[in-house]
Amino acid sequence: MSIFTRGFSGRGRDDNPALPPGQYLTEDFPVLSAGPTPTVDKADWEFTITTETGETHRWNWEQFMALKIDQVDTDIHCVTRWSKLGTSWRGVSLDTLFADVETSAGYTMAHSYGGYTTNVPLDDLLDGKAWIAFEFDGEDLDPEHGGPARLLVPHLYFWKSAKWVRGLTMMENDDPGFWEQNGYHTYGDPWQEQRYW
Amino acid sequence: MTEHLDGNVLAGPLSELFRDDMTTAIGRCAHCGDVSVLATALVYDAAPGWCVRCHACGDVLMTLVWAGDRLRIDLRGVTALEVGD
Numbered sequence: 001m002s003i004f005t006r007g008f009s010g011r012g013r014d015d016n017p018a019l020p021p022g023q024y025l026t027e028d029f030p031v032l033s034a035g036p037t038p039t040v041d042k043a044d045w046e047f048t049i050t051t052e053t054g055e056t057h058r059w060n061w062e063q064f065m066a067l068k069i070d071q072v073d074t075d076i077h078c079v080t081r082w083s084k085l086g087t088s089w090r091g092v093s094l095d096t097l098f099a100d101v102e103t104s105a106g107y108t109m110a111h112s113y114g115g116y117t118t119n120v121p122l123d124d125l126l127d128g129k130a131w132i133a134f135e136f137d138g139e140d141l142d143p144e145h146g147g148p149a150r151l152l153v154p155h156l157y158f159w160k161s162a163k164w165v166r167g168l169t170m171m172e173n174d175d176p177g178f179w180e181q182n183g184y185h186t187y188g189d190p191w192q193e194q195r196y197w
Numbered sequence: 198m199t200e201h202l203d204g205n206v207l208a209g210p211l212s213e214l215f216r217d218d219m220t221t222a223i224g225r226c227a228h229c230g231d232v233s234v235l236a237t238a239l240v241y242d243a244a245p246g247w248c249v250r251c252h253a254c255g256d257v258l259m260t261l262v263w264a265g266d267r268l269r270i271d272l273r274g275v276t277a278l279e280v281g282d
Contacts, residue, residue, distance in 0.1 A: 034248035182271035183262035196264035
């Protein structure tokens with residue numbers, strides 16, 4: 001009888017239907033970053049949505065915190081193959097932020113403090129699918145995890161959930177963001193295992 | 198003479214460029230113009246990708262990504278690479 005081992009990669013999806021293909025379960029919250037952690041003071045923080053006409057909608061921290069706040073319980077999936085189930089966040093829905101935004105563009109580029117970018121179709125940000133999250137597990141979002149606020153798009157691989165998000169720019173075309181320019185999939189659906197192009 | 202050759206003629210010079218340890222190659226940062234050996238760069242390991250930043254200005258020099266069984270390099274912030282004894 002042959003004996004195979006899974007090694008040290010943790011429990012695979014055979015044990016858990018909540019795990020997308022090729023993912024394993026982790027209880028940790030690994031930190032992955034393409035650069036140094038920016039220091040963003042809430043007093044200086046702002047979030048903007050800029051449309052294709054150049055119109056900019058702007059919220060400072062106080063205005064942002066006065067918006068309707070959602071409790072979000074969700075699973076998250078990283079392209080490096082870890083998934084974390086049942087994570088708990090608080091944030092403002094993109095539906096709330098887009099309520100008064102007039103646009104006919106179908107795509108967005110998320111921009112972060114520190115220069116990171118990632119592209120997300122507008123449809124994937126609306127209808128209760130995405131938030132600007134500022135709290136994780138009942139605590140202020142740690143700077144290592146994107147605090148004071150990060151994009152949270154849990155149905156896509158987690159590189160799309162840009163840390164230290166500062167704004168969204170509407171785009172007519174699905175231009176690639178930072179990692180999407182060199183290898184990462186333009187859409188990134190974990191259930192389709194869209195890791196690379 | 199204005200006729201061009203095809204890329205096969207680069208086999209010689211490119212094999213010189215990529216012939217051995219590329220961390221000793223000298224690169225120029227597209228953002229600040231700093232000229233340094235690659236070994237001095239700041240590397241952020243976000244596997245399956247690496248983000249390589251200029252040690253002088255912090256801007257991105259290049260990214261490398263293991264995309265399945267293929268390695269991809271994006272030299273978006275390097276305007277020149279130099280090797281030689």
